[in-house]
Amino acid sequence: MNNFSYVRAADIDGALRLAAQPGAAFVAGGTNLVDLIKGGVAQPRVLVDITRITALGQIQEMAHGGVRIGALASNSDLALHPLIVSGYPLLSQALLSGASAQLRNMATVGGNLLQRTRCYYFYDAGFERCNKRQPGSGCGARDGYNRIHAVLGGSEQCIAVNPSDMCVALAALDAVVEVRSVRGTHRMPIADFHRLPGDTPQRDTNLGAGELITAVELPPNRYAQHAHYLKLRDRASYAFALVSVAVGLEMDGDRVVAAGLALGGVAPKPWRLVDFETALRGHRLAEVDLAALAAAALAGAKPLEYNRFKPELARRALVRAVRVAAGLEEA
């Protein structure tokens, strides 16, 4: 574990100033960063502790009915907050399906957005080839053990999967990420926050150097009554998703008024299914061929040697999750 210096920020402006130092990284829950430092994958020179910035911890209703979630809200506090439990059950379910109770107590919303992949070849610095960890070194996963890897959205350089459950729900809910820098505040739709690897797999997100996530905003939710997060994994608990599905439906009787759908575990970022949503909108579920829509959603899948099961698992998971969200099937 490399050594580093440590500074504690008193407020957001102070944090941004401190983060301008070379090799600086923000730390809050530390559940991912400290682990990466131990493994030699991250080697910050300065850690800027933002946990004492109380303004970043709040969860509150916004004037137009949405919810603003401070970046320091813990995963557990957020999952159990009355505004989320009653208004955004999809987010609550996704959060509670992730990690363990201890880790959820530590991990923050901002950190979860920046959670790095669990690709073995990235996480273990003993492997020589990883374009994400060491640009230009190659990809160990493409011709290696690629069971957990992407079938959608990958590139020749990288097929690592985003491991977050929270982010899959945020994608289905059209969340917006609020970012502060010394230049001011700007907002990014969640769909634009994470990047596909392309030729620059070392960059997971569009967050700039020295920028700080200050909040996540949820628009007023139409899916409170019909939502389901389905997570499929190797154990019943405390494991990353092989495939997950976030579904939110607004129903008028058995007719779909609006839908939000995203897949996790299959791509380098939460995989929003806009065509599937459009096809559901305005239709009675009984008239819709869910299996055909699921097949279309996975039509571009490019499985590799060890993850050939993923497209079929994802297709079935999609059908089931939509039916559960609509109340046609038990969870």
Place this chain on the structure above:
Amino acid sequence: MSNDEEDPKNAALSRRLFLQTAGAAAGGAVMPPMLLAAAAPAVAIADAASVSLTLEVNGSRHDLRIEPRVTLLDALREQLQLTGTKKGCDRGQCGACTVLVNGRRINSCLSLAIMHQSDRITTVEGLAQPDGSLHPLQQAFLAQDAFQCGYCTPGQLCSAVGLLEEHRRLGPGAAALTDSAIAESMSGNLCRCGAYTQIRAAIRDVAAADAGTAAGAGGDVS
């Protein structure tokens, strides 16, 4: 606390850090032994600026000097000699290092000690009463034979204390803790001996006793 030069504990720590760093350097590149011996201290010690920290553990305040990279787990075990908290995987996967910070359970192996200035920390050593009488969960673990080798037990106990507190916070209207809810909520604590059934039973017993007390029933639930 005495200064670094005089304190044999800190001297030992410095030696070990030196050896670890020297070892890491040796693993990374082939270097002549003389050059390695000369180069290593500059990397290890010059960068190892210690910082002052006060930790409140089990009701007592401790002043220490540590490097920023020292985890809460290592500070507890190696500086405060509170070795009840165990180091299992050291990567946040097994839960053996679970402690309570301000009443909430966390993995102390993934948390930097320096970030816990003025936090209230409880380890397994702090669960019993000052007169030695055991915490109800400790009693229940004994009654249910909820361990074999015991290595995961301190983490299981602290995690279970956190679980019951989380359940209390949900208020009187919360659903009773079922076995599957306990299993889900305790999934961050691995038990290599496989005492899960007994661990669940012990937690269920204490949860039932809590519920009885809260309802004013005062039933004899052991």
